[in-house]
Amino acid sequence: MRGRVSDTARREVDGVVAPGFEPVREAFVGNFAERGELGGAVCVVVAGQVVVDLWGGVRDRATGARWSADTMTLVHSTTKGLSAMVLALLHSRGLLDYDERVATYWPEFAQAGKADITVRQLLAHQAGLFAFDERVDRDVVADLDRLAGVMERQRPAWPPGERQAYHAITLGFYENELVRRIDRDGRTIGQVLREDVASPLGVGDEVYIGTPSSVPDERLAALVPPSWWVRLTSMPLRLTIDAMRPRSVLHRSLVANPGTGFYVDPEHVIVRDLEVPSGGAVATARAIATTYGAFAAPGGPLDMRPETIEALAAPATPARMGYHDECFRGPSKFSLGFMKPGELISFGTESAFGAPGTGGSMGFADPATRLGYGYVTDKMGMELQGDPRDLALRRAMAAVLAHE
Numbered sequence: 048m049r050g051r052v053s054d055t056a057r058r059e060v061d062g063v064v065a066p067g068f069e070p071v072r073e074a075f076v077g078n079f080a081e082r083g084e085l086g087g088a089v090c091v092v093v094a095g096q097v098v099v100d101l102w103g104g105v106r107d108r109a110t111g112a113r114w115s116a117d118t119m120t121l122v123h124s125t126t127k128g129l130s131a132m133v134l135a136l137l138h139s140r141g142l143l144d145y146d147e148r149v150a151t152y153w154p155e156f157a158q159a160g161k162a163d164i165t166v167r168q169l170l171a172h173q174a175g176l177f178a179f180d181e182r183v184d185r186d187v188v189a190d191l192d193r194l195a196g197v198m199e200r201q202r203p204a205w206p207p208g209e210r211q212a213y214h215a216i217t218l219g220f221y222e223n224e225l226v227r228r229i230d231r232d233g234r235t236i237g238q239v240l241r242e243d244v245a246s247p248l249g250v251g252d253e254v255y256i257g258t259p260s261s262v263p264d265e266r267l268a269a270l271v272p273p274s275w276w277v278r279l280t281s282m283p284l285r286l287t288i289d290a291m292r293p294r295s296v297l298h299r300s301l302v303a304n305p306g307t308g309f310y311v312d313p314e315h316v317i318v319r320d321l322e323v324p325s326g327g328a329v330a331t332a333r334a335i336a337t338t339y340g341a342f343a344a345p346g347g348p349l350d351m352r353p354e355t356i357e358a359l360a361a362p363a364t365p366a367r368m369g370y371h372d373e374c375f376r377g378p379s380k381f382s383l384g385f386m387k388p389g390e391l392i393s394f395g396t397e398s399a400f401g402a403p404g405t406g407g408s409m410g411f412a413d414p415a416t417r418l419g420y421g422y423v424t425d426k427m428g429m430e431l432q433g434d435p436r437d438l439a440l441r442r443a444m445a446a447v448l449a450h451e
């Protein structure tokens with residue numbers, strides 16, 4: 048019966064909540080009892096303090112192995128927020144100007160009509176680089192110099208800033224090469240994220256873009272994909288048709304692009320040592336919330352400049368054709384590598400920035416409340432406008448914060 052949670056469901060959940068945040072725990076327990084959760088975790092950080100840290104359920108449906116405090120799982124496009132944090136850190140250090148041309152940092156990028164694309168336009172999915180015309184397989188993705196050559200030769204679909212289309216997979220590869228050009232040691236996004244962001248925050252072994260072979264399989268939750276029926280009934284018909292049309296922006300951006308299935312490894316849960324910075328991260332909810340919490344206010348362990356936090360909190364800048372996204376066929380807002388609250392997905396206040404992931408994961412920061420939030424799950428959903436499990440957690444969290 049809805050509204051009454053069994054003792055069995057309560058026993059699914061471990062972790063802690065600070066006084067006053069008990070409604071978030073109740074919502075998390077409710078996910079198992081009422082919303083079909085298999086295994087997952089949620090974490091909330093406010094003003095640098097962890098106020099919710101919960102996990103529960105099953106990390107491996109085949110064996111029944113339990114989710115534990117340090118279980119990580121693939122978070123798909125929630126990865127984009129983690130990658131954007133690396134660029135924000137470079138901005139805070141004075142090494143990156145969002146309004147500078149990409150070619151200033153990466154001269155070869157200027158080929159094929161890309162000379163005037165700015166970093167801001169690229170990160171807002173307004174560069175027209177949502178697909179690759181050349182074949183890019185796993186071997187190319189593993190060879191960053193070869194991959195850079197493909198990106199340098201790619202011609203944009205429209206003039207910079209004219210319109211918007213979600214760069215589902217390609218964005219992270221462009222970001223990665225940009226970071227490699229700026230970092231004095233030529234490090235990748237995954238390396239900078241771990242060494243300069245996650246490790247100083249105490250979660251260096253809880254988030255990876257490019258999971259090393261040293262991570263035991265037992266720390267990774269195996270994803271359970273949705274059934275074909277769920278896929279067909281959850282997505283708008285127009286997008287379902289687009290996904291099957293080879294010439295559609297959605298198909299070219301997501302279905303036909305490299306990286307979409309690169310994480311699959313039947314022997315080791317996911318592929319190791321391969322960076323897909325738009326969708327290949329594994330993380331705990333704690334790592335996502337902790338890193339976002341560090342970007343919710345200036346200073347802190349990362350010594351973030353106020354100017355950077357203000358830039359992240361600022362409203363998105365639309366393309367000349369507006370916020371209409373050619374991939375989603377509807378309005379959505381992106382800024383500096385993050386999604387902003389809008390009609391597609393609403394979260395936090397207007398100052399919030401984050402990234403949802405296919406399947407249900409979510410992470411965001413909200414400078415207005417100095418909040419960092421992370422949710423991960425191994426049972427994939429297909430809701431385009433927010434997974435019901437995540438929404439239940441965020442509603443409970445918002446209610447608590449509104450009464451503080």
